[in-house]
Every structure is written in structure tokens, then in C-alpha cells.
Amino acid sequence: MMAGMDDELTLQPVAEAxxxxxxxLTQDPASTGEFAWLGWYKLTRFRQWWAENGLIGDDIxxxxxxxxxxxxxxxxxxxxxxxPGCYYWNIGIALLPEARSKGYGTLAQRRLAQYLxxxxxxxxxxxxxxxxxxxxxxxxxKAGFTREGVHRCTGWRDGAYRxxxxxxxxxxxxxx
Amino acid sequence: MGIALLPEARGKGYGTQAHRLLTDxxxxxTRAHRIxxxxxxxxxxxxxxxxKAGFTREGVMRGVFWRDGAYRxxxxxxxLRTDPAAGG
Numbered sequence: 001m002m003a004g005m006d007d008e009l010t011l012q013p014v015a016e017a018x019x020x021x022x023x024x025l026t027q028d029p030a031s032t033g034e035f036a037w038l039g040w041y042k043l044t045r046f047r048q049w050w051a052e053n054g055l056i057g058d059d060i061x062x063x064x065x066x067x068x069x070x071x072x073x074x075x076x077x078x079x080x081x082x083x084p085g086c087y088y089w090n091i092g093i094a095l096l097p098e099a100r101s102k103g104y105g106t107l108a109q110r111r112l113a114q115y116l117x118x119x120x121x122x123x124x125x126x127x128x129x130x131x132x133x134x135x136x137x138x139x140x141x142k143a144g145f146t147r148e149g150v151h152r153c154t155g156w157r158d159g160a161y162r163x164x165x166x167x168x169x170x171x172x173x174x175x176x
Numbered sequence: 177m178g179i180a181l182l183p184e185a186r187g188k189g190y191g192t193q194a195h196r197l198l199t200d201x202x203x204x205x206t207r208a209h210r211i212x213x214x215x216x217x218x219x220x221x222x223x224x225x226x227x228k229a230g231f232t233r234e235g236v237m238r239g240v241f242w243r244d245g246a247y248r249x250x251x252x253x254x255x256l257r258t259d260p261a262a263g264g
Contacts, residue, residue, distance in 0.1 A: 082250075086242035123247045124239040149235015152254055153210045161209055170239040170247075 009107045011063040011075060011115060014055045018064050021071050022046050025094040035133045036094055038157055063115075065095065065108040072099035075112045080126070088124035089116055093136075105139035113143065113169050123171050128164040130155060140167045177202075177213050179222075186221070195229035199255055199262060209257050216241060217249040226253040230261020 014022065023046060029037045046062070049055050055062040059079040065072040073095035081087045091112055093105055113125050129136040131150060141147065145167035153161035177198055179191055199211055215222040217236060227233070231253035240250040258264035 083241045083243055086247075088240065123242075124237075126237070146238070148237055149252070151212075151234050151252065152232070153256055166235060166237070168238050 008067050009072075009104060009111065010066050011108065011111050012066050014050060014062050014064055014074070016050070018071060018074075019047055019050055021064070021096070022062065022074055025073060025096065031097060032094070033097070033100070035130050035136070035157070063112070065093070065099075065104065067099075067104065072096060072104050072108075075108055077112065077116060077125075088122045088126060089120070091116075091125055091127050093139075101135065103142075105136065106142040109139060109145075110143040113145075114174075117171055117174060124168055125170075126166060126168045128154065128166050130157070131163045131165055137165055137167075143169075144173060145169050146173070177211055179225075191222070191225040192228045195225060195231075196261075199229065203257055203262055210254055212252060212254045214240070214250045214252045216243070217251050223251060223253075229255070230259060231255045232259070 023043075024031045025036070026032065026046070027040060027043060046055065049057065049060070049062075060077070062074050062076045064074050073093065075091065075093045077089045077091045079087050080090050091109065093109055093112075095105055095108075109127070116122065116125055126148075127140055127145060128151070129140070137147075146169070148166045148168055150163050150165055152163050154164045155162035177195070179194055179198075181191055181194075195213075202208060202211055213222075213226050213231060214237065215226070223233075232255070234252045234254055237250040237252055239247040241248040255262055256264065
């Protein structure tokens with residue numbers, strides 16, 4: 001990892017022009033990557049949520065991953081409820097093809113975890129990825145997430161059920 | 177899925193039978209491929225029941241519950257339609 005790289009990466013609210021990138025990373029099979037192409041689904045949903053709340057809601061949020069002024073992709077989180085009065089976040093990331101394999105995924109997911117622990121009361125942040133998505137597993141581990149186990153057949157993609165690896169970061173994992 | 181038995185009905189194997197009946201029912205009448213159960217890490221009785229009912233332990237989900245003034249770890253179990261215990 002290059003020195004100073006961490007300082008250059010920020011998470012920023014989604015501007016209207018950024019919606020094209022969000023849509024490209026969810027609806028264009030050539031850009032999503034193998035593991036994130038799940039078919040077309042409610043194509044206008046990001047635009048509708050953006051018009052409603054700028055893609056920062058109580059149950060779901062999206063922030064752009066930005067390096068200098070360049071958009072690299074986005075991070076997303078949604079609420080998972082467990083016991084009454086208790087919830088946690090499940091997070092995800094999508095980077096543009098040209099921004100992958102450079103360590104940005106690690107930094108962006110670490111930044112998102114720090115942001116969510118800082119501004120919400122959750123104890124737990126989780127992330128899941130397919131067992132064959134080794135790049136994302138490495139990114140989560142480097143970002144400080146702990147591997148919890150393999151959940152069998154929790155995903156459906158490209159005609160088959162897929163096993164997913166579950167990762168978590170709890171508030172007490174944070175240094176200092 | 178989850179279960180709650182009256183105090184006097186616990187520790188007699190009814191939980192295991194009830195889990196089997198429910199998973200048979202759900203696999204027969206729905207197209208779900210996966211049934212999962214999550215229980216607190218310290219609820220050993222329910223771990224045993226899920227294992228006896230043919231569920232596979234998949235991992236510990238840290239800090240997943242809040243109960244009685246503290247965050248609690250959960251253990252996640254699953255049964256797939258294709259598992260032997262589901263007749264797969």
C-alpha cells in the first residue's frame with residue numbers, strides 16, 4: 001500500500017451525477033464484475049431513494065468512494081434487526097473495474113465501518129461475500145473484519161445457490 | 177425458524193421432534209432451499225436440539241443480539257433441502 005493513500009480516500013454523499021456510476025455498477029453486467037451481476041431489478045430504485053433522501057435513510061445508505069475528485073465506486077449499508085430494539089448494519093461495496101485490486105476496497109470498507117461506529121450506536125457491522133470472491137475476502141480481512149463462518153446457499157446468482165463467507169467487526173475491535 | 181416450549185415441556189426431546197416436523201413441513205409446502213436457526217452462544221440446549229435435528233453449525237455471529245443489558249453472540253445453524261436430514 002502506498003504511503004498517504006489512506007488520506008486521499010474519502011466517502012461522500014451521492015450527487016445526482018453519481019447516480020450514473022451507481023447504476024452502472026448495479027445494472028451493467030460488463031461493469032458489475034462476476035459476483036455482483038444479479039440480473040436487472042427495480043432499475044429506478046436508486047434514483048427514487050436519491051430523490052427522497054439523497055440515499056441516506058434510516059434503513060439504508062450509500063456513499064461514493066472518492067479519491068481526489070475521482071469517483072471509484074460506492075459503499076452501501078442496510079439495517080438488519082435482531083432482538084427488539086437491537087439492530088446492526090450489513091455493508092457492501094462496488095468499485096469500478098479500473099479501481100479494483102489497488103487496495104481501495106480495504107480502505108473504503110474500513111472508512112465506512114469507522115463512520116458507522118462513530119455516528120450510530122450499533123455494536124456489530126457485518127459483510128458477506130461469495131466463497132469464490134477471494135479478493136473481497138482479502139479486502140475485508142485487511143480492513144479489520146473477522147471471518148465468522150460459511151453460510152451455505154445464502155446467495156442465488158447465475159443459476160445456482162452460492163455459499164457466502166460472513167465477516168464482522170464489533171465496536172470493541174476498533175483500536176483505542 | 178425458532179421455537180419456544182413451556183418450562184414443563186423442556187428437556188424431553190420434544191424440541192428436536194418439533195424442529196423436524198417444522199422443517200419437513202416447510203420443505204414440503206414451500207420452495208425454500210435453506211432453513212436457518214440462530215441461538216445464543218450460551219444456549220447449549222438449543223445447540224444440541226438443532227444438531228440432533230440435522231442442522232449444520234455455520235459460525236458464531238458476534239454481538240448479534242441485545243438481551244438483558246448486554247450484547248450476545250449468536251450461533252447460526254442451517255438445514256438445506258439437499259442435506260441427508262432433510263431427505264436430500
